[in-house]
Structure formats: structure tokens, C-alpha cells
Amino acid sequence: MTPSPAPAVRSPDTRATAPGWPEVFVAAVTYLLSFALVAWLLPTVGDDAVRGVLGLLVSGLMGLAAFGAAWLVRRRGAAAFGFRRARPAQLGLGLLLGAVAYVVGTVLSVLFIVLTGFSGNVQATYQAGAAAGALGLVLSILAGALLTPLGEEFAFRGVLTSALLARMPAWAAIVLGAAVFALAHGINPVLPTAFVVGLVSGTLFHRTGSIWPSVAVHAGNNIVALLVPLVVAALLPST
Numbered sequence: 001m002t003p004s005p006a007p008a009v010r011s012p013d014t015r016a017t018a019p020g021w022p023e024v025f026v027a028a029v030t031y032l033l034s035f036a037l038v039a040w041l042l043p044t045v046g047d048d049a050v051r052g053v054l055g056l057l058v059s060g061l062m063g064l065a066a067f068g069a070a071w072l073v074r075r076r077g078a079a080a081f082g083f084r085r086a087r088p089a090q091l092g093l094g095l096l097l098g099a100v101a102y103v104v105g106t107v108l109s110v111l112f113i114v115l116t117g118f119s120g121n122v123q124a125t126y127q128a129g130a131a132a133g134a135l136g137l138v139l140s141i142l143a144g145a146l147l148t149p150l151g152e153e154f155a156f157r158g159v160l161t162s163a164l165l166a167r168m169p170a171w172a173a174i175v176l177g178a179a180v181f182a183l184a185h186g187i188n189p190v191l192p193t194a195f196v197v198g199l200v201s202g203t204l205f206h207r208t209g210s211i212w213p214s215v216a217v218h219a220g221n222n223i224v225a226l227l228v229p230l231v232v233a234a235l236l237p238s239t
């Protein structure tokens with residue numbers, strides 16, 4: 001009888017080796033405390049551009065702090081959090097899907113605004129940072145398209161989704177992880193985009209067993225989100 005093909009990766013780790021609820025709890029507490037501190041201090045920065053770059057920087061640092069706290073709970077091996085080598089094709093696919101996620105998320109965000117009547121641009125300071133000359137753009141890309149994806153993916157996929165994948169059906173773990181990730185961005189027009197990014201990142205994480213394609217998805221989305229407003233502003237006639 002011809003052997004059946006190997007099943008797709010169900011989870012990055014077995015229940016015995018994957019992060020558990022203690023890691024998830026410690027990561028969540030660390031993230032929330034960091035968020036509270038940032039929410040208190042960041043508004044004291046008067047310049048929008050500086051505040052935008054700092055906001056991108058601390059969003060990555062918050063995720064890294066949450067991941068580091070989780071890792072210290074039981075000091076599991078790096079593979080337990082998805083630190084496995086990824087193929088270049090998987091990373092390229094992640095970047096492409098990140099750009100697609102931005103487009104889909106933008107459509108959903110517009111629908112969110114229409115349905116809720118939400119006014120205001122919650123990412124105005126990020127866009128101000130990217131528009132603040134060459135230095136502002138470089139710093140925004142480094143912080144928003146490199147550090148933020150690393151920190152947030154390590155925390156939300158490496159810790160949270162790893163734990164969920166080992167304890168429930170893959171589809172439920174991916175959806176729940178994406179929902180928590182979206183809510184962490186607040187109830188605002190960014191929420192739909194964050195949910196889409198979380199779904200795509202979680203799916204690639206599950207299918208490849210590696211955190212790096214998820215980081216690529218996040219990076220692809222964020223770099224497009226930073227550059228599109230600049231391109232649109234350059235194409236619109238000045239008044």
C-alpha cells in the first residue's frame with residue numbers, strides 16, 4: 001500500500017515542550033505593565049514625529065520584554081518558541097502576504113470607520129515620524145518594520161500561539177491568537193488590519209513551525225503601512 005503523505009505541521013511543539021499557561025500569564029502581565037508605562041510617558045513627548053518613532057520603538061521593546069519574561073519562567077529551548085530555520089521562499093511568501101494583509105486590512109478598516117463613525121487617525125504620529133526627513137524614515141522603518149515585528153511576533157506567536165496550538169485545534173488557536181493580538185492594538189480602525197495580520201502570521205507559524213515567516217508577514221505589512229501614506233502624499237497636489 002502506498003504510504004500517505006506526511007501531515008502538515010500541526011503545531012511548533014508538542015504539549016510537553018510548548019510554552020504553557022505560566023509563560024502566557026507572565027508574558028501578558030509584563031506586556032500590560034509595559035503598555036501602562038508607555039501610555040503614561042509617551043504622551044509627554046511634545047513632537048509628533050519623535051513620538052511616532054518612539055512609539056514604534058517601544059512597541060517592539062514591549063513584545064521583547066514580554067517574550068523575555070516568558071522565557072525566564074522555565075527557560076525552554078529556543079525551538080519551543082518557533083526559533084527554527086526558515087527557507088528563503090517561506091520568508092518571501094511572508095513578505096508578500098504581509099503586503100496583501102495590508103490591502104485587505106485597509107478595506108476592513110474603512111468598513112470599520114463607516115460602521116462605527118470613528119474619527120481621527122490613530123497612526124498619525126507614526127506617519128509623522130516616517131515623513132520627518134530621511135532620518136525619520138530610516139528610524140521609522142528600522143523600528144516599525146524590524147524591531148516591532150520581532151518583538152510582537154516573539155510574544156504573540158512565539159509564546160501565545162505556541163501555547164494555544166499545543167492545547168486546542170489549530171484553527172481555533174490561530175483565530176484566538178489573532179483576536180488577542182488585534183485587541184492589543186485597541187478598539188480602533190487598526191484592529192481589523194491587526195486581526196488579518198495575526199491570522200496570516202499564525203497560519204504560517206503553524207504550517208512552517210518557524211517564527212521567521214511570521215516576522216516577515218508583520219514586517220511586510222508594516223513597511224507598506226509606513227510607505228503608502230508617503231507615496232500618496234507625494235502624489236497629491238500641494239495646497
